[in-house]
Amino acid sequence: MTGPKPLPNILEITPYKGGQSLENAHKLSSNENPLGCSPLASAAVERAAKSLELYPDGSAAALREAIAKKYGLDAERIVCGSGSDEIFQLLARAYLRPGDNIVQSQHGFLVYRLVAQQSGAETRSAPEKDLTADIDAMLELVDENTKIVFLANPNNPTGTYIPYSEVKRLHEGLPEDVLLVLDGAYAEYVHNNDYSAGMELAGEMPNVLVTRTFSKIHGLAALRLGWAYGPESVIDAIHRTRGPFNVNAVAQAAGIAAINDEAFQAASVAHNDAELLRVSAAVEKAGFKTYPSVGNFVLIRFPETPGRTSAEADAFLRKNGIVIRNVAVYGLPDCLRASIGTVEQNDQMIAAFEAFAKS
Numbered sequence: 001m002t003g004p005k006p007l008p009n010i011l012e013i014t015p016y017k018g019g020q021s022l023e024n025a026h027k028l029s030s031n032e033n034p035l036g037c038s039p040l041a042s043a044a045v046e047r048a049a050k051s052l053e054l055y056p057d058g059s060a061a062a063l064r065e066a067i068a069k070k071y072g073l074d075a076e077r078i079v080c081g082s083g084s085d086e087i088f089q090l091l092a093r094a095y096l097r098p099g100d101n102i103v104q105s106q107h108g109f110l111v112y113r114l115v116a117q118q119s120g121a122e123t124r125s126a127p128e129k130d131l132t133a134d135i136d137a138m139l140e141l142v143d144e145n146t147k148i149v150f151l152a153n154p155n156n157p158t159g160t161y162i163p164y165s166e167v168k169r170l171h172e173g174l175p176e177d178v179l180l181v182l183d184g185a186y187a188e189y190v191h192n193n194d195y196s197a198g199m200e201l202a203g204e205m206p207n208v209l210v211t212r213t214f215s216k217i218h219g220l221a222a223l224r225l226g227w228a229y230g231p232e233s234v235i236d237a238i239h240r241t242r243g244p245f246n247v248n249a250v251a252q253a254a255g256i257a258a259i260n261d262e263a264f265q266a267a268s269v270a271h272n273d274a275e276l277l278r279v280s281a282a283v284e285k286a287g288f289k290t291y292p293s294v295g296n297f298v299l300i301r302f303p304e305t306p307g308r309t310s311a312e313a314d315a316f317l318r319k320n321g322i323v324i325r326n327v328a329v330y331g332l333p334d335c336l337r338a339s340i341g342t343v344e345q346n347d348q349m350i351a352a353f354e355a356f357a358k359s
């Protein structure tokens with residue numbers, strides 16, 4: 001007896017492993033918001049918990065209106081998902097089949113490959129320069145079977161970004177029937193003048209979609225909430241492929257409260273601005289290379305010297321109550337990614353790095 005057999009492409013998938021947590025240790029492995037979430041969002045969750053017998057609004061109309069108002073967008077061209085992860089899955093379902101391919105950057109977000117595999121499509125990864133997406137290398141991989149180009153900007157786990165001029169150059173180099181997905185999961189943290197999440201491009205072009213999430217700046221990772229903005233035809237395709245009630249009512253209520261809480265968002269950004277710099281400088285000072293990040297995390301490189309390797313650092317930090325992210329699956333076996341925590345968590349992490357350097 002062998003039982004039912006999944007499709008061969010499904011058996012090739014290595015399931016995604018989230019950031020680990022350890023009892024009695026600080027979890028700095030999933031880029032979660034160290035300030036928690038907006039108190040207004042928590043209150044909205046409590047209110048929503050009083051009518052759990054009711055189905056949610058399947059179109060998430062009030063949430064889409066709130067997002068549209070904040071960013072000056074057309075609510076009809078926004079679709080919400082159970083995390084931006086679900087939006088990537090729906091795109092794969094709507095646009096990819098065996099024989100097709102997606103193009104991404106070498107150290108791109110892992111979920112793009114997973115959703116392509118679910119549809120039996122190939123993933124092509126373009127080499128990076130200085131751990132930063134290389135537009136020409138990406139364009140070189142595009143062929144007649146390419147259906148989607150994914151770009152996380154800023155990228156996770158590298159923390160690097162490319163300027164808007166480069167994003168536009170990438171778009172200009174693509175045939176009109178190739179969808180460019182600009183994943184702006186960390187967009188709110190970026191201050192650089194040459195950066196844009198690409199809303200304008202998604203507003204004007206028939207083949208550009210921007211995705212955003214409530215998991216990072218809004219601190220609502222537990223509720224699974226993301227959204228996308230783009231051309232009518234792409235939004236329509238996502239609506240056709242999504243489940244009728246894909247975003248639950250509690251998440252919708254929390255999302256509306258969170259998007260309107262400017263003070264919480266500003267506090268999250270201010271905390272990250274200060275602590276990202278402080279942590280990066282301290283880890284450098286302890287003797288480890290960090291990469292300039294515009295996200296809420298920092299990538300750290302370790303030497304191959306016995307006693308100083310990434311694996312040994314990881315184990316040492318865990319013993320000292322800090323869990324950060326192993327990024328070997330991203331092709332960065334000698335690096336670890338540390339999320340920015342609270343001041344106290346960061347103090348403890350810095351102390352652990354200093355002790356590791358002296359050990």
Ligand SMILES: *Cc1c(COP(=O)(O)O)cnc(C)c1O
Nearest residue numbers: 083084085109156185213215226
């Ligand atoms: C965290 C993250 C997301 C968000 O995923 P959700 O499913 O919305 O929680 C998307 N893209 C990247 C690159 C991320 O790091």
